[in-house]
Amino acid sequence: MDFTYTETQDMIRDTLARFLADTYDFETRQKFINGDTGRDPAIWTALAQELGMLGAAFAEEHGGLGGGALENAIVMEELGKVIGIEPYLPTVVIAGGALKAVGGAQADAIIPEIIAGNAIIAFAYAEPQGRYDLANLKTNAKKDGAGYVLNGHKSVVYAAPWATHLLVTARTGGGQRDTDGVSLFLIDAKLPGIVRRDYPTVDGSRASEVYFENVAVPGDALLGSEGAALPLIEQIVDEATVATCAEATGVMQKLHEGTLEYTQQRKQFGVPIAKFQVLQHRMVDMFMEVEQARSMTIMGTLKLGLPANERMAAVSAAKAKVGRGANFVGQNAIQTHGGIGITQELAIGHYFKRATMIEGQFGSVDHHMDRYERIVLAD
């Protein structure tokens, strides 16, 4: 057993942390998220080309550093610490994960583009009626000669306004909630018939409603085998879920640190409010949640390679625990700040918003406890 990071992993973390400290201070972030496009593309380019960060989790044969899920977790945790809105999760973790899993010509073509910072890929999977069920799909792709015709509506597709490509789940067969008949496509985001309605999200990012209206999709856009992609989708969503737990750990750590710092400065009744035992115990409870989030992220990351059922149980355990922790730490950070916690001006409120949205991302606590019970407590 060894829970230490390799030298390369330590270096990735340090380099990234230093870069973000220089480029991603709170005021700068607020400026670009409130600008027209909601991002500063130079940051993504620098992450790719100056830092080589977008290759950390890819194989050397594709131009990467040879890492995997642990590297993704490191990057996501550091992004969490600055409430970064960079599309690392959909591009590298999700689309990159799918491409690594299927390999072949598609991986050879696209992965180098991701590593170079040229490709941004949004993950269009959720639908208005589907909640967290990955197989509940009305979007459909009908065979048409060598290709497909895609129709449907995807909800709240984070990073879609910036995307060069979309990774889309769609039905090529079966009924709306069947596990069979689900396929995965990686398509050019500019194909005719793709209509977007873009908007900001409450946690500082950008997203879109994406409508496919008779979109002609080439046959080689299909990732994996037709109609049998659900296991692959579940796997990459599990990888994304654990990466989101890593991000949450970074967000929670900052919420906790910010609260510790503030309560030591803020005086009421002639003493720093950190002297009040009820606040001390609360900050101890927050601390314990942060530590457990870190533990569960590592657990989940290390178990991503296990057979599907064990992997799913581990990921659901991690997400349920982290989701609850993010809720607790976020709410208590605000409460402990008092009035100042609910203003837009302070960073703490923005960390709280991100922590809140993480709770529901890829499934609520209830959703994951339910999946855990179904796997682990089934008789």
Next chain:
Amino acid sequence: MDMEFSPEDLAFQQEVRQFIADNYPAELRGKQDEGEELSKEDFLAWHKILHKKGWIAPAWPVEYGGTGWTPTQRFIWSEETARADCIRLMPFGLAMVGPVIYTFGTPEQKAYFLPRILSGEDWWCQGYSEPGSGSDLASLRTTAVSDGDDYIVNGQKTWTTLAQHADWGFFLVRTDKDAKQQEGISFLLIDMKSPGITVRPIITLGGEHEVNEVWLEDVRVPKSQRVYEENKGWTCAKFLLAHERTGIAGVAASKRGIEKVKAIARTELDGDKPLLANPFFKRKVAELEVDLTALEFTELRSLAGANAGKGPGPESSLLKIKGSEIQQRLTELTLEAVGHYGAPYFRGFGEGDNEHPIGPDYAHRAAPTYFNMRKTTIYGGSNEIQRNIIAKMVLGL
């Protein structure tokens, strides 16, 4: 002991229901349903209708414009207005400074201010908190220095709710620097249009402009606008805080809130069933209802105490703590219920902008409301301070 409404109460309930159905402004209802931010005129529209009817201040003594209703009738009133989802009346005049004025004010103050509060002519704001004085309110540093018949006021207030609309503010200021903290404070009524007052917005987490900083620089305030004796303002402040805390339980509004959550959860799907059929979600709604019932009957007991002539005491802290926690859990359940559609941030309906929010109509305010409602455990004396009060005043620790 019984909990039945008398035939007179039932008739009253009918009358109230009918009145609301006949008179609640349709335009306001529309804006509420769309989740639009309400303007000053919107807030006042319902106020003015109630004023005309003579129902604007049920809690006030009849001699000052109250309705003379029994506590049970007042309870029915608040139930019915919440059931019909009427907007909340601004508390600053009606529930806060009004009672202070009729309890402690001079005949001139009563004659001038009370009718204007009732009619809605004056919008009031509460100038208590300062950057350095939140929970420790008595440490406040805004000063009022005597200058003939006037005071000259200097200092900074903060978190002043809707001061951008206010015609008048009631302020706590220090008139004696050498006295023990609580004993050097006076209660002033200040015209918000006075030279030297600057109001600056503070934008809160949901994007709302709801609170402000208020700067006072050499503001001249006639001594005739001081309520009660000089250096005895803390007495008014404590009286008012107890009033503020009872309203804060919000039982009727939370009942309405639970109905809204249920309606959403009946519409939202979880697989092929409504979300409300999901046993985990259903259990959370049920638990909230049970807790709300406990709060309701605790409030009814304190109301029965008020019937018997006892004023609100430190136990109103219990109502504030439990009431605010329930309000927050409601917003949490709503956000959970709307799933992915909690994420889109809808900037609001701009002038001439009829763009529709993303997702179902009930979804686009879910996250901002959840963020915003974190305030309920902070304002009006934070819940930690309320627990301190119970520990000290009720448990005698």
